[in-house]
Amino acid sequence: MASTADHSGATILSGRLQRSPYFEADMHIQISGQQIDIGDALRAHVADKLNTGVGKYFDQSLDATVAFSRDGEGYACTAKVHVFSGLTLFAEARAVDIYASFDQTAERMEKRLRRHKSRIKAHKGRAPAEDTAAQYTVIDAEADLPDDHAEPPGQSAVIAEAPATVATLRVGDAVMRLDLSGAPVLMFRNAGHGGLNVVYRRPDGHIGWIDPAFDPKPA
Numbered sequence: 001m002a003s004t005a006d007h008s009g010a011t012i013l014s015g016r017l018q019r020s021p022y023f024e025a026d027m028h029i030q031i032s033g034q035q036i037d038i039g040d041a042l043r044a045h046v047a048d049k050l051n052t053g054v055g056k057y058f059d060q061s062l063d064a065t066v067a068f069s070r071d072g073e074g075y076a077c078t079a080k081v082h083v084f085s086g087l088t089l090f091a092e093a094r095a096v097d098i099y100a101s102f103d104q105t106a107e108r109m110e111k112r113l114r115r116h117k118s119r120i121k122a123h124k125g126r127a128p129a130e131d132t133a134a135q136y137t138v139i140d141a142e143a144d145l146p147d148d149h150a151e152p153p154g155q156s157a158v159i160a161e162a163p164a165t166v167a168t169l170r171v172g173d174a175v176m177r178l179d180l181s182g183a184p185v186l187m188f189r190n191a192g193h194g195g196l197n198v199v200y201r202r203p204d205g206h207i208g209w210i211d212p213a214f215d216p217k218p219a
Contacts, residue, residue: 026061027051034069036098046102053110054081054089057120066105068098077101079109083180089113090182116176132189136164166196174199175207 029050031043046066055062064081074096081089089112093104113120143157168189169177178186178199185200195213202208 027055027064028062029064029066031066032068034067036068036070036075038068042098042102045099049103049106050079050081053106054113057113057117058083060084066102068101071101075101077105079105081109087177087180089180092182112180116180119172119176131165131167134164134166136162168194171197171199171209175209178207 027047027050029047031038031046050064050066054064062081062083064079066077066079069076071094074094075098076092076094077098078092079090079102083089089109091105091108091112093101093108095101095104137158138160140157140159166187166189167174167177168191170191174186174188174197177188178201183201185198187196187198189195190197190211190213193213195211197212198210200208200210
C-alpha cells in the first residue's frame, strides 16, 4: 500500500486489494483532518477497513475521501466513495473516539452495500443509460420570490448553481442510488416509460416513490 501527501497535507493511499470473494479493486483514498493530526496508525486503519469492507464489492478503480473534524468533545467523520458515474457512496458518524467515528461510518457504508449486493453485481457490465442534462440551483428559503412561479427567482435568491444530470434508471436502481448516497431525494427518468420519477426518504425510514405516469385501472 503506497502513501503520498498532497499540497494540502492530506494523505493519499493507494493499492490493489487482495483476492476477495467478490471482486478486486484499486482504491485511492484521500484522508484529511480539520485541525487534527492524522497519525500513520489511523491512516492504515482507514485504508484497511475501506479496502476489506467496501472495495470487495467492486472491480473498478475507486476514489475515496475521508475527512475528520472536531465535534464538541468528540469527533465527526464523513466518507465518500465515488463508485461510478452518478453514484457516490456516502456515510457519516460521530463518536467520542476518532477511531470509533470512522468505524461507525464504515459500518453504515457496508450495511447499505450488503442490502444492494446482488444489484451491484448485476450492474457490472451493464451499458450505462443516457443521462439528461439538468441544472441544480440552491435558493434562499427566506428570500421573497415572485408570485408568478413561471418567472425565475431573483438573482438575490439564488445561493448557488451547478450542472446536474437526471439518470435513466429502473426503479430498483434508483432506490439503490438513493440509499447508498444518503441523499434525501432523487429524481430520475423511469427506464420503463421514459417519464420523470422521484424516490425520497420518508420520515418513517421507508422509501417513497412518485410516478406521475401511473394510471390506475378504473374501479
